[in-house]
Amino acid sequence: MGVAVVTGAGRGIGRGIALRLARDGHAVAVNDLDAGGASAVADEIGAAGGTARAYPADVTDPDAVTALVNQVVDDLGGLDVMVANAGIAQVKPLLEVTPDDLRKIFEVNVFGVVYCLQAAARVMIDRGTGGKIVNAASIAGHSGFDLLGHYSATKFAVRALTQAAAKELAPHRITVNAYCPGIVGTDMWDLIDEQMGARSGAAKGETLEEYSQMIPLGRVQTADDVAAFVSYLAGPDSDYMTGQSVMIDGGIVMV
Template identity: 75%
Template sequence: MSTAIVTGGGRGIGRGIALRLAKDGHAVAVVDVNKAGAEAVAAEIAEAGGTSTALACDVTDRAAVFTMVDEVAGELGSVDVMVNNAGIAQVKTLLEVTPEDLEAIFAVNVYGVLYGLQAAAERMIEQGTGGKIINASSIAGHSGFDFLGHYSATKFAVRALTQAAAKELAKHRITVNAYCPGIVGTDMWDLIDERMSAYNGKAKGETLEQYSQLIALGRVQTPEDVAGFVSYLAGRDADYMTGQAVMIDGGIVMV
């Protein structure tokens, strides 16, 4: 049985990915800074007959990430799929962004992805059986969004890391790809919707409704929509795919 790690797995998109990978037959390590959230998702997997474990980890702490990967390998036998999903958002104009804002968002969205990539790749190389590293980017990693400029910068950075890692790790039979969601009905988008009101004067829910009109398929995305694509990236059908950051957004950004 292959083992998958999902960071930020305690809620939202991460929860959807963890549940789907377990359904696909992977043993899943649900990792979150909030241990209770990780345990709740791991319990859902166990109740459905899957194999799971829950770990608390702050992805901004490099040593903690490496320790977490070692613990997963020790408990579940290997690390075959690494989903660097943990991320945060901030809503501000670029003129308002502070050094503290940059440090916080880059620490999670960029450093956290790189640390997870490093730890997983090291383990996969040692195992000698290849692997899949899957990173969370965004449509904001293809097109910069106003009021989300520094968030967009982190997601552009994830695309660069994904491409470079794909080239460096190919000789080890490790593929590296990214998924780029759009407007997903999660706590993160609730936060964006709420914070946007300070800039556009719209009532709660109106910003989400406005942005949702950009979706060609006509509905807000669900975590399960994202999880279905991550399932593909984690599976054998994606063995010849690497270095890609693919939009799964219902048709907002098209290239």
């Protein structure tokens, strides 16, 4: 189908997206800060008969992101889909959030999205081929969550960037959308469970179980659930959709 870059694809949701896009027929550039994780996922795709290469790079470094995208074009022959998936979370009351906390989470979750968007769009515009840019938002980008205030702020920012970019890039036949997962059984939610439990005295797994009670569909989300929706956003069936940040969360947040 084309060439796709997936950032933060060494594990979790990113890994699920990379595997799904490869099954859809994309050649996948697997990016992660962890070179070993990126290589493992690229090898997994190759073993299943797909095409993938690992590209370790830090999305908070704009020069590194530009170099990554240019290398992907040279290696794989183009760029049709950019999935800006890399992200981090931190559990902390807003009154305790430090400047370093803010700097780190905004650099990854917001600046990283902007750098990926810029690098991908420049290539897509130069090539005149159009394309799909897909950003990682969250249900926390539609409803701010206590103890995740600064994380929520980054995801609200991703929604705004998605809308603005969709308007600016529409003349170039580039769509920009975002996916908003909920409670996903990944390392990030393991971290949230651990950090919230440390504050409340809850045992490991109890916070995740408590939050899971909010899910009308009755189960914790999987990376494959998210990847199935990203597959739609990256494919031709979503050609008339842009500027949207859509919940894929089992019904926790309904708008």
